[in-house]
Amino acid sequence: GLTDRLGKVFSKWSGADRLSEARVEEGLREIRIALLEADVNLKVATEFLESVREKATGTHILLSLDPVQMIVKIVRDELIELLGGKDVEPPDELSASFNPILLLGLQGSGKTTTAAKLALHFKKQGAKTMLAALDMSRPAAIDQLEVLAGEIDVPVYVDRNATPVEAAKAALDLARKEGIKVLLMDSAGRLHIDDELMDEVRTIKEVTNPVETFLVVDAMTGQDAVNIAETFDAKVGITGLCVTKFDGDARAGAALSVKSVTGKPIRWVGTGEKVGMIEPFIPERMASRILG
Amino acid sequence: VGFEVEAGAEFYDGLFDQLVLSDVGSELAAKLIEEIRARARDEGATSATRVIEILRSKLEDILSDTEPIAPFDPNRLNVVMLVGVNGVGKTTMLAKIARHLKEKNLNVLIAAADTFRAAAVDQLKIWAERTGTPIVSGQQGADPAAVVFDAAKAAVARKADVLLIDTAGRLQTKKNLMEELKKIERTITKNAPDANVHHLLCLDANTGQNAISQVELFRSVCRVRGLIINKIDGTARGGAVLAIVKKHRLPILFLGVGENVGDIVEFDAGEFVKAWFS
C-alpha cells in the first residue's frame, strides 16, 4: 500500500537529508500516483495533495524520526476528514414518522439489491417498512424486487400497468394509509445524460418528497464518477450516497471523489450480494481501502 | 485558420490529464505522453494538431494489435459464455448477440446459467422470447454446471450453430465463484468436446482501474478470448481497456451502446478512438 511505496521513496535518502521540501514533493508525487491508481478523480487528488503538502512541510514533520509514518498518518487523517470525519451520523436514525427514501443511479449500480437491503435493515430495527417497484423498463425488474421482498417478508407495492410516476404516487398514498414508517423506492437505472429519464426521476422525487434521495454508486467506478454524481445532483438533487460492491478489491476512489465534489455524505456501503450485506458508512474503513 | 497551437509542456500536461480522466491510468498515460513526445521530436512536429494525430494513431495501434479470434465457425458448434462482475450488462448483451446472430440466420440456443440472482432466469427468458431464441434453464439455486450440461447436450442434439451461456455476475476476488466458472468450463469441454469455445469477458465502460484486475483473474480461471465493453453510450470513455489490450492483446468484439436489443456495435478501433476525440 501507500506505506510501502513511500517507504521505498524515503529509503533512498538518509539522515539530515530526510525531509527537505524537495523530498516531500517526491513523496507527494508517489501519493498522487497511488490515489489515481485507486480511481480518485484527478481534480480531487490534486486538491487533496495541496492540503497534504501544507501539513507535510511543517517543521514538526521535518524533525520527525519516522517521516514515512508521519506522512501516511497525515494522508490518512486528511482522507478521513474528506470522507466525513471521525463522527459521522448513523444513517438509520429516522426522526420523521414517515420516511420515503428514493434510490437512483446508473444502470447496474446495485439499486434494487440496496433497496431490499435497506428494507431489511429498517425492518429489523422495528420500523414498519415497504418497498416500491418503480422500474417499469428493465425485463423482470419488478420480479427481482418481488423475489427479494418475499425473502425478507416486506410488502412491495407493484403496479405493472402504471408509469413510474403514477406508481410512485400510489405507493406513497398506500404507505401513508398503512402507517408505513420507511418506504424504499427502487427506480430504473438511467444515464445522467438522458434528459427524459432524468426528468422522470425528478418528477418521482417531487411527488414523493423523500427524506433521502440516495445516489447508488458502484465502488469500481472510475474518473467519470464525479461527472455522473454532479449531474444527478444538479438535475435531481441528492441527499446522500450508497456505495455498492465494496466486497470486491476496487479501491473505491470514486466514493471519495463523489463525496468531496458534491459534499453529500456517504451513508451506506454494500458488502455482498446477499440481502443482509450492507453497513453504515465508516470513513476509516474507506480510507484504508483507498490507501491500499 | 492560419493559427496553429504550439505543443508545449502545458499542452502535454493537458493531454496527460485527458488520458487520466478517460481512465487510461496514470502509469500508461505517462508512458503514452513520453512516447508521443519522443515521436513528435523525431519528426520535428510542433503543432498541437499533429501531436493529437500521433496520439490517436498510437491509441488505435494499441487497440488493433490483438490476437485473432474466430468465435463463430460455420462448421462447428460454437459455445460462447459471457462472464464478468456484477451488473456490467452480460444478460442484456447476450440477448443482443442472440438477435445479431439470428439476423445472420444462425441457429442459436441460450443457456440460463445464472441460477443464483433473484429473477435472473426470468430476465433472460423475457429476452429469449423477445428474440425468438430457445432457452435452456434449470431450477433457481441449481448448480449452474447442471444447466450448462443440459444446454450443451441440447445444442449438440439440435445441431445448433451457437450456444450462448449467461452466467451470474461475480466479483473476481470471490474464489469459490471463480472455481464455479472452472467447473462450468469443464462441463462444456466434456459435453461438447468438438465445440469452438470462446468466453467473452464483459466490462462496464464506467469501471476504473479495477477492470485490469477483472481481466487478470477471469483469465486465470477460464478461456477468456475476447472482451465486450458495455455502457459506452454513457459519458465514461472506457480507457482502462488500453492497458488491458496492451498487455493481454485480447480483442474487443462488441460494444454495448444502450439498453435495447439492437444497441450493439461490432468493435472498430478507429471508430472507438475517434469518439474519444470528437
Ligand SMILES: Nc1nc2c(ncn2[C@@H]2O[C@H](COP(=O)(O)OP(=O)(O)OP(=O)(O)O)[C@@H](O)[C@H]2O)c(=O)[nH]1
Ligand atoms: N458483490 C456484490 N454484488 C452486489 C452488491 N450490490 C449489488 N450487487 C449485484 O450487482 C448486480 C446489480 O445489482 P442490481 O440491484 O440489479 O442493480 P440495479 O442498479 O438495480 O440495476 P438496474 O436496475 O438495471 O439499473 C446484481 O448482480 C447484484 O447482486 C454488493 O454490495 N456486492
Ligand SMILES: Nc1nc2c(ncn2[C@@H]2O[C@H](COP(=O)(O)OP(=O)(O)OP(=O)(O)O)[C@@H](O)[C@H]2O)c(=O)[nH]1
Ligand atoms: N446504458 C446502457 N445500459 C446497459 C447496457 N448494457 C446493459 N445495460 C443495463 O445495465 C443494467 C444491467 O444489465 P444486465 O444485463 O442485467 O447486467 P448483468 O451483467 O447481467 O448483471 P448481473 O447478472 O446482475 O451480474 C440493466 O439495466 C441494463 O439495461 C449498455 O450498453 N448501455
Ligand SMILES: [Mg+2]
Ligand atoms: Mg434495478
Ligand SMILES: [Mg+2]
Ligand atoms: Mg445477468
